[in-house]
Amino acid sequence: MLSAPLLEATDLCKRFPLRRSALDWALGRPAPALRAVDGVSLTVHRGETLGVVGESGCGKSTLARCLVRLHEPDTGAIRLDGQDALALTGAAWRAYNRRVQMVFQDPYGSLNPRLRIGDALTEALTVHRVVERAAVLGRVRALLDLVHLPQDAAGRYPHEFSGGQRQRVGIARALAVEPALIVADEPVSALDVSVQAQIVNLLLELQERLGLALLFITHDLRLLRHIAHRTAVMYLGRIVETGPTEALFATPRHPYTRALIEAVPQIVPGARHRGATVQGELPSAIRPPAGCPFHPRCPIAEPLCATVPPTLVPRRVEGSLTWPTACHLAGPPG
Numbered sequence: 537m538l539s540a541p542l543l544e545a546t547d548l549c550k551r552f553p554l555r556r557s558a559l560d561w562a563l564g565r566p567a568p569a570l571r572a573v574d575g576v577s578l579t580v581h582r583g584e585t586l587g588v589v590g591e592s593g594c595g596k597s598t599l600a601r602c603l604v605r606l607h608e609p610d611t612g613a614i615r616l617d618g619q620d621a622l623a624l625t626g627a628a629w630r631a632y633n634r635r636v637q638m639v640f641q642d643p644y645g646s647l648n649p650r651l652r653i654g655d656a657l658t659e660a661l662t663v664h665r666v667v668e669r670a671a672v673l674g675r676v677r678a679l680l681d682l683v684h685l686p687q688d689a690a691g692r693y694p695h696e697f698s699g700g701q702r703q704r705v706g707i708a709r710a711l712a713v714e715p716a717l718i719v720a721d722e723p724v725s726a727l728d729v730s731v732q733a734q735i736v737n738l739l740l741e742l743q744e745r746l747g748l749a750l751l752f753i754t755h756d757l758r759l760l761r762h763i764a765h766r767t768a769v770m771y772l773g774r775i776v777e778t779g780p781t782e783a784l785f786a787t788p789r790h791p792y793t794r795a796l797i798e799a800v801p802q803i804v805p806g807a808r809h810r811g812a813t814v815q816g817e818l819p820s821a822i823r824p825p826a827g828c829p830f831h832p833r834c835p836i837a838e839p840l841c842a843t844v845p846p847t848l849v850p851r852r853v854e855g856s857l858t859w860p861t862a863c864h865l866a867g868p869p870g
């Protein structure tokens with residue numbers, strides 16, 4: 537895509553400090569830290585969906601929280617329309633918060649149980665002064681329409697709704713402030729399978745109608761393939777491969793991406809699959825493996841992999857340049 541990105545994150549790192557053990561203390565070692573996000577760079581363009589996929593614990597939610605500034609990243613930069621988001625304070629920070637909204641996996645946890653839905657939406661509209669007071673009621677009605685909830689939903693409490701309806705409320709609340717980007721963190725994985733498609737279709741419909749950009753986090757490759765224009769594959773706090781979704785699924789370059797795809801039956805017609813998850817366990821993010829973080833699980837690892845970390849750069853494959861892949865064996869850097 538040639539246009540300037542809407543959101544650009546560069547080299548984001550987020551570590552969670554852990555308690556110093558007695559041994560650390562005796563040896564004079566600093567307190568260890570868990571590297572939840574370890575140097576992530578990504579872009580999201582207007583109107584597009586970037587899918588972020590990876591095993592549980594690989595740092596997806598922490599990344600999402602950094603992007604909406606629920607976590608302050610330790611290092612790195614976030615730019616929205618070219619403006620440094622991490623330097624914003626006061627009104628400019630609230631404006632960022634309005635333009636980048638999050639939809640959570642469990643909308644119940646993010647909705648105040650004592651607030652009627654109409655009041656929750658009104659609160660979002662007034663905190664951010666989205667519309668004049670006289671227009672609030674009309675806007676609440678329009679939001680309920682937008683997410684296909686009946687008008688009487690405004691007078692009901694969160695517990696009166698089913699999981700799918702609650703997620704519609706969560707989406708309405710995010711939309712209330714007219715965001716340009718929605719960061720959706722596994723927005724359907726807590727829902728019944730029969731309801732998942734409805735919510736996904738709603739998000740796609742809203743994206744089309746409102747020109748929204750979506751950063752869609754999931755561990756479900758089938759879903760990702762259905763909705764994401766581009767895909768970023770995360771492993772142990774890093775992006776290991778990122779490219780156009782269809783091409784990436786057809787010819788994955790990173791062994792981890794290949795393993796993820798092979799673990800899902802029939803995701804690619806004719807592809808062989810093991811019918812299992814990726815072999816081996818996700819290593820600890822407290823002491824990640826040296827070299828390539830995937831090397832202890834990688835079926836094609838070479839000695840070099842245990843010492844030299846591969847960089848996420850475009851690779852030359854059969855004479856042409858492909859998307860960024862952090863693997864020594866994916867082809868020479870372009």
Ligand SMILES: Nc1ncnc2c1ncn2[C@@H]1O[C@H](COP(=O)(O)OP(=O)(O)O)[C@@H](O)[C@H]1O
Pocket residue numbers: 552570571572590591592593594595596597598599821
């Ligand atoms: N607030 C926190 N404090 C300490 N560790 C955390 C916190 N949040 C997440 N983690 C750890 O960071 C890593 C990444 O977690 P998370 O971002 O939730 O991954 P994912 O969403 O991909 O499952 C995990 O090892 C998790 O235990």
Ligand code: SF4
Pocket residue numbers: 790791792828829830831832834835836837838841846862863864865866
């Ligand atoms: S760099 Fe080496 S260990 Fe890492 S994914 Fe590539 S081949 Fe496997």
Ligand SMILES: [Mg+2]
Pocket residue numbers: 596597598721722
């Ligand atoms: Mg998560």
